[in-house]
Amino acid sequence: MKGSKYLPIIPVYIGYLVLFLIARGMPGMWQLMAMLVFYCAVGQAFNIFFGMTGYVNFGYVAFLALGVYGMALAIHYFHQFSWLGLGIVIIGLLLAMVMAGLLSLVVGAVALRLGGAYFAIATIGVNEGFRYLIEGAKIWGGSEGIIFSKQMTEAFGREMANRLSTLWADISVLLIAAVAALITLYFIKGKIGYALMALREDEGAAKVMGINVTKYKLIAFVTSALLAGLIGAMAWGLKLTYVFPPEVFDISYTVEAIVIVMLGGAGTLLGPVVGGLLYGLAKYWLTVILPGFQLLIFAPIIIVIVVAFPEGVVGVLKRRVKGTALEPFIL
């Protein structure tokens, strides 16, 4: 009986396993699979806050950006200590989490006490604000960013550095996605899940029922931010070996996260995975046949989903499998 709580994770992990096997097995598929996993991971991290609380964080990409900076700074400052070896990567990850976490605490503590509209307003400025802080105060490389490929070679040796960028970065994203899925499951089924459900449905009633809504919103917000930081550190940092403010603070990544989660089904476990796969494949396909048109196609899709189809693919799926044998697996 106890174990049955974890059944819903099975389809998710099967999905990830399949992606991994395809990537390893079929030549030339690695990059595409890596991109799909990236979108699933981003979707899951974003879903933990957006899907579970119903609040929109328009500045989401800033957490990914801080993640890259964390990794970049770690490599930049510690690369001479090559005796640390892969410890530098660990430092980078820790730094990524600390930075993303701090920003989320600051923004969250100020903005989460207020309602959804004010919160959205507060987060609009997070990208802009932080990016211009970096450029304006000329910290962390200012508007030129940081390029650390050479420093990686110095720190880890050419071969290792190469493997980190091409193999381990992507595998880490897969691992992060798997962890995010587990956390999501815990958030849905556990006490936190009840609190978040209540505050999402009716914040006023939730308060009267004894729920400290600000605390729970903050927990979801910070968790989502920490995961985003890790993803940024790996998928952008280690993999691309440079960070450039206009790119990493680009709001289109937030748009993508919104599309992925809403398309798949906000607040569900399987939703971001499905959304990530669908979106990733659609984008890949579009880039091939209609480059430059992605936003123009996806923005109206957001509207259509929001107006006509708010529960997303998995939302509809959940309703269909009610009462069937599949029900415990689809969450």
Place this chain on the structure above:
Amino acid sequence: MALLRLEKVTKRFGGLVAVNEVDLHIEAGESIGIVGPNGSGKTTLYNVISGVYTPEEGRVFFEEQEITFLPPYRRAHLGLGRTFQISRPFGSATVRENVAVGALFGTLHGRIGVDEALKLADRYIELVGLSELKDKVAGSLTPVEKKLMEVARALAMRPKLLLMDEAMAGMHPKDIDRLVGLLKEIKEEEKIAMVAMVEHIMRAVVGFAERVVVMHFGRKLVDAPTAEALKDPKVVEVYLGCPLEEK
């Protein structure tokens, strides 16, 4: 020590004084009825007690601890439960999950896990007679079923004081009698839960309340044992009628 004590509580909205210098005390285990015409300030009074509003003047005490400025969720932990005039179920969750929320975050918060909470929820769902519906999505319930669910949800909080706002509105007299009987039962069993209501429906008030508080234009008009209060000429005048016949 009074369970709940209000001291000269005044709540204003701009120029409108909704609650005007109200003193109130409720002892543990009492059943009180709060009545009054529409706009007399009953629901506002409730909102001040449960923490949704902060009064401009006056103080609120729970077990002699001042809670005037305490946020609603903390009051719930202390033992204040409430239902709403217009049902506020958590619409996309099941009845069971709804009631479990009460169990998880009421007076037992921090000491109860999800599985236990669900079991507790089942108990209260059965108590109000909704067992067949417990896995139904709350949003699909009828208004009466929603009200019953709210009662179960508030009870699952194991409160010391239960504020019920128009719980009986729209109910068939048979259902009202049943609910009143239920509440009396619960009061006896749980001992701790004290139930106060805000009702237009005299049938419920007379059946249930030992003491009645009558509100009028934000002021407390009368605060006396039920029979006495309903015969009070001031009350009769306010309700524009003749003295209530015993049913």
Place this chain on the structure above:
Amino acid sequence: MIWNQLAGNLTQGLILGGVYGMATMGLSLIFGVLRVVNVGHGAFVMVGAFVAFWLFTALGLTPIAAIPAALVVGMALGFLFFYSVMRRLVGAPELTSLLATFAMGIILEEVVKLIFGTEYRGYNWDVGRVDLSVTVLPWAKIYAFLGSVAIAVLLYLWFNKTRAGTAVRSVVEDSEGARVCGVNVGWIYALSFAIGIGLTVASGVLLTMFIPVGINPYMGGPYTLKAFVIAVLGGLASPYGAFFGGLIFGLIENGSYTLFALLPGAEPFALTRFLSFAILLLILLLKPTGLLGAKE
């Protein structure tokens, strides 16, 4: 010497602030009546900028003529978006309308990009300047300021003296009550939304009178942030608060620019953008209903 420069910058800031304020009035109106935050705000400003640009370069019309044109374009867009999308979202959770307006903004940007491309455009409308001892003000900027004030006054008159305006006010107070009194609430929502968008697009024209360069499809972003800071400053639901909030913001923005420029090794332009964000957080922390705040 520095005081002169500061005084000059502040004057410029005040004038610019008037335009900012006017740009935010649409945002506040839409929120006040429909409780919708137009997250795509900047994109509509951008549309106005392009209207001014196109009318000037293609038809040789002065920006002053572009103002009413932009108002019309804006209201048309507003009605279009309302009836196609927003109307279906009445009563939906806040989240939904946030996402819808966000997506609308993006659609606008992409469509404009398709038509005009991504290069930076500009135009030159030189009607001479005025020399106040502390600073030199081009007449264009003064016209922009006057235009903003004029529109604000017109809005005030409309709200208080016309039937439609009074209907809008009644809906803000109590939509059910208004409905019972015979007000066609659905139409009022549409009208308010359209006027709000119209104001926003018109402000884009005025903005180009100030900054006639750098016009491109993605220029809206910073203006969205500024507008939100101003709206929160002035009280989110109050269009008049927005106007005065704009004035204050203009002063702060320019004043801080001068001060930041004094710091060695800093980039003042980027820092003023950061300052907007910091101010926003500060106000939300201390007094979310705004400095000039009306009760929510």
